[in-house]
Amino acid sequence: MENTAQLVQYILTGITIGAIYALVGLGYNIIYNVTEVINFAQGEFVVLGGLVMVFMTNTLHLSLPVGFFLSVGIVTILGALMDKLTIQPIKNATVLTLIIITIAVSIIFKGLAMLIWGRDPYTLPAFSKAPPFTLFHAIIQPQALWVLGITTVVVILLSLFFRYTMVGKAMLACADSPEASRLMGIPVQRMVLISFVLSAAIGAVAGIVITPISLMEYDRGALLGLKGFGASILGGLGSFSGAVIAGLILGLIESLCAGYVSSGYKDAVALIVLLLVLFIKPSGFFAGKRASLKKF
Amino acid sequence: MEPLLETTGITKHFGGIQALNDITFKVRPGQIKAIIGPNGAGKTTLFNCISGVLKADKGDIKLNGQSITGFPPHKRAQAGISRTFQNVAIFPEMTVLENVLVGRHCRSRCEMLQAGFRTRSMRNEEREIVEKAWNFLEFVGLENQTEKRAGELPLGDQRLLEIARALATEPKIVLLDEPAGGLNTKETERLAELIHQIRDSGITVLLVEHDMNLVMDISDEILVINFGERLAEGNPKSIKSNPDVINAYLGEDIDYSDL
Amino acid sequence: MGYEKKKILCLILFLVIFPVLVNYIPAISNYLEVMIFAGIFCLVTIGLSLLMGYAGQISLGHAAFLGIGAYSSGILTTKFGLSPWLGILAGVALSSAIAVVVGIPSLKLKGHYLAMATLGFGEIVFIVFNEEVDLTGGPSGFADIPYLHIGSFEFTSELTYYILVWSVVLIGLFFALNLIHSRVGRAWKAIHGNELAAEAMGVPTSKYKLKIFVLSSIYASIAGSLYTHYICFLNPSSFDLFWSIKFVMMVIVGGMNSVWGAIIGTVLLTYLGNEWLTAFKHFDVLVYGFILLLITMFLPGGIVSLPEILKSKRTITR
Structure with a gap:
């Protein structure tokens, strides 16, 4: 009985x-999908979400x-x-420049968090x-x-957004072909802005719901970001359902490894x-046919 | 005579699209041979398969009777196949001279340790590399621009630089992908002359070209492909009068009187 | 040395005068020690600058190689009684072996993917340093690592270590400059410019990418060993992800397209971190972030590109 209890615990x-x-x-x-940029500051959104919520709840x-x-x-404003x-502001940026810029921003976010908290x-x-x-x-x-419920809600809202709203459809069009989208009159710059807003918001939600379980501190962003990137790569970069399945699988592997193999190496597993x-x-392994790699 | 380059049954698909189907042809040493065909016929794909940039799905490529099908591009360069690119693929941040020096890579050997400690053999080899590179720059007429950044050259000179770089690898056969693209009449005349000189120096030339005047003027033999299939092959005269070829080009935006 | 003679002479001159200056100006009396660290980091960034600026490949995991060198030296000398010089060699051997294993699959990746792969690699190595407590002492590390010595002469004083470290840096710099002006360096630049064309011109591109990755790991490993035998104490915190990013930052701030940029950026940022920013204890991460962001956005060529930019501005205003 104890073994099943343990297993269920690890799985959950x-x-x-x-x-x-x-x-x-x-x-x-x-x-x-919209910019072909990998945002190295993605993990910092999670940290900031958690820490700002700490300020709202514990301080205010x-x-x-x-x-x-x-x-x-x-x-989201950040x-x-x-x-x-x-x-x-960066025109004709090379991939390297974009990588460095998002890294710089992630350091700034981390520095802000350290300064404040x-x-x-x-x-x-x-x-x-x-x-x-x-x-x-x-x-x-x-x-x-709560974590599972809110994640489900976010995933459902996202898929509704991309399937049924004009903005959502326009963003998918940008992903397929930015040039054609521009010619069709889709304001690509605004779509890029919306993509940053959306993913900041999603990151913040993740940070807020997880903090009561696993605490939050200023320098958790990089590792969270790397593991999240693991999810999006395992699922096939750009594939939404892929990222969800892969994220859950990564979490499971990590937790089972921590439970049965070595807790010290649990971060290394992902x-x-x-x-x-x-x-x-x-x-990736879970992407549909459409989600193929661009530019890599 | 033994063919220098020989392809048998080259086939290439991109997803569901058949880019090349069962292309078999030969290039004899000392020839200037052209591959022509309407847009999208598969000429550049064929070039990419020969130079190894793309892997053919099926078929065999032989150079001097030896199969090079399994060779990666750099080994094909070593074996004696060099090329230029349709969209000019120079190294823009390097100087004109350096671009050609890179072409000498497969004809020199100094490795990291010798280079890092600048041994005597390295310095001797380096001197030889630079000397040879100068020869090729003089050959195409860029000897006065050697220290310029390659990206700053006008398109015509970039095409010449690409040819010099390709020749610097001391190829047996050089593949020129639309060398006249973007050139004016005078530059094209100069190019024709240059291609003759390349052949006269003992290097076989295979080219893809849209400029029919140039092709008919300089080629010894022409291969025509259409929709990835071999349509016709022969000397310029026979190609001009081939009804299949004329048919294929109908509707293409070219001057029919040239054919 | 046929090229850049002036710059090399200036550097050597500066290195000779510097300890004298430090000796006479009490306000900067601890600058010599900072310069030792700057030299150690310069070794890392010279290699990284070859990898990033010349061959066009990114690595966000180079602190791992610094750590591998440091721990190899530290563990072999302290726990197995080996000579520190052998420790350095062992570190080099281990680093290059790991660089080969990681580099072969990683360097097939480009751009963001390569960045993430190297970041992940660095983090895994960092976790290993923390978890293999029997060997590494875990998060608290271990001490009593011996000094470097030749015969009975030990490199214990700041001045002798300063001379040792910067001599190694100069050798590393000569080696790098020689490579840059050779067919090997040109092959790297060609890969950076157009990988497809480089391959078609006969450059075995994957082999050359691996070579520079391994070489840069060797530079970092030697730096790690020198670091260990100077501070004689090791824990994982000097080899975490932020250090990997700091090295990239040093290269970019100085100017990625020149090894001189790496040296300038490294010395500058080392002083910033160890001296000038200590007053802003809680600001430093933030300041680093802004420096990196502003340089990348407004001075992409780094500090070494400043003279040229100023020159061209002057000619325009005329």
Whole structure:
């Protein structure tokens, strides 16, 4: 009995953290699809989401929904500023320049976080006051359900956005062919802005929901970003469903490895998977036919 | 006579599109041979398969009777196939001289340790590399611009530089991909002369070209391909009067009187 | 040395005068030690500048090679009693072996993918340093690493170590400059300019990309060993991801297209980190971020491109 309880525990922890990787992976995909830029600051959105929420809740004592939307809003503005001030002004940038610029921005975000919150980890109260309950003898934190629920909502909202709204469809068109989209009168620059806004918002949401479980500190961004990138690569860069499946798988592998193999190396597992995918099949394993690699 | 270059049954697909189907042809040493065909016929694809930039799905490529099908591009260069590119692929940030020096790479040997410590053999080899490169720059007439950044040259000179760089590899056969593209009449005349000189120096020339005047003027033999298939092959005279060829070119935007 | 003679002479002159200056100006008395660190980092960035600026490949994981060199030296000398010089050689051997294994699949990737792969690699190595407690001492590290010595002479004083480190840097610089002005360096530049054309002109591109990756890992590994035998104490924090990014930053701030840029950027940023920014303890990360961003956006050629830009501005205003 104890063994099953343990297994269930690991699986649940795995998909909870996997959901976060999925969200980060989605963030990469949205920007990549429109701009073919990999945003190295993606992980920092998650950190900032969590830490701004800490400020809203623990310092300003705002209620959960108010704090949630304000935090997402602030990080979203930062995402928009990042695009307006650093990405848009650069014309004819080489890939290397774009990599360096997004890295520079990620350092700035990290520096800001360190300046404001210092080096200590912070926590948040769980969203609901319900006590942990047991399932197959495993103890389950209600916050895990919040993570999964909110991730599901985000994924559904995103797919509705891309399928049914004009802006969403226009963004997909930009992804297929930026030149043709420009000729068709789609304001590509605005689409780029929206992609940054969206992925900043998604990152912030991920940060807010995970902080009550795993705490948050200023320098978590790089690792979160790398693992999220692992999700988007494993799923096939640019593929939304791929990123979700791959994120959950990565989370599961990580949690099972931490449980049964070595907890010290749990962070390395996701990275080794990332490297293996890059080395063996950089186009990913879960992408549909359409999501093929561009420019790589 | 033994063919210098021989392809048998070259076939290449891109997804569902057949770019080349069963192309078989020969180039004899000392020839100037042209490949022509309407836009999208597969000429550049064929060049890419011969130079190794693309891997053919099927078929065999022989140079001097030896199969080079499995060779990566740099080994084909070593074996004696060099080329220019349709869209001019010089190294824009390097000087004109340096561009040609790179062409000497496969004819020199100094490795990292010798180069890093600048050994005597390295310095001797370097002197020889530079000397040879100068010869090729003089050959195409760029000897007065050697220290310019290659990217700053006008298109005509960039094409000449590309030819010099290709010749610097001391090829047995040089593949020229639309060498007259973007050149004016005078530059094209100069090019025709240059191609003759290349052949006279003992190098076989295979070219893809749209300028029919040039092709008919300089080629010993012409291969016509259309929709990836071999349509006709022969001397310029027979190609001009070939009804299949005329048919294929109908609707193409060229001067029919040239054919 | 047929080329850049003046620059080399200037550098040597500066290196000779510097310790004298430091000796007479009490306000900068600790500058000599900072210069030792700057020299060690210069070794890393000279290699990185060849990799990035000349061959056009990015690595966001070079702190890992610094660490591999450092730990090889540290562990072999402290726990197995080997001579530090053998430790350095062992580090070089291990670094190049790992660089080959990681480089072969990585260098098939381009742009963002290569950046992420090297970033992931660096992070994995960092985790190994933390987790292999028996060997590395884990997060708290280990001490009592011996000094370098020749016979009975030990490199313990700042001045002797300064001379040692910068001599190695000068050798590394000569080697790099010689390479740049050779067929090997031209092959790298050609790969940077147009990989397809380089290959068609007979350059075995994957082999040459691997060569520079391995060479740059050797530079970093030697730097790591020199670092270890100077501070005689090791823990993983000097080899984390932020250090990898800092090295890239040094190369870019100085100017990626020249090894001189790497040296200038490295010395500048080392002083910034160790001296000038210490007053802004909590700002430093932020300042680094802004420096990198502003240089990339407004001075993409780095500091070494300044004279040329000023010159062309002057001719325009005339």
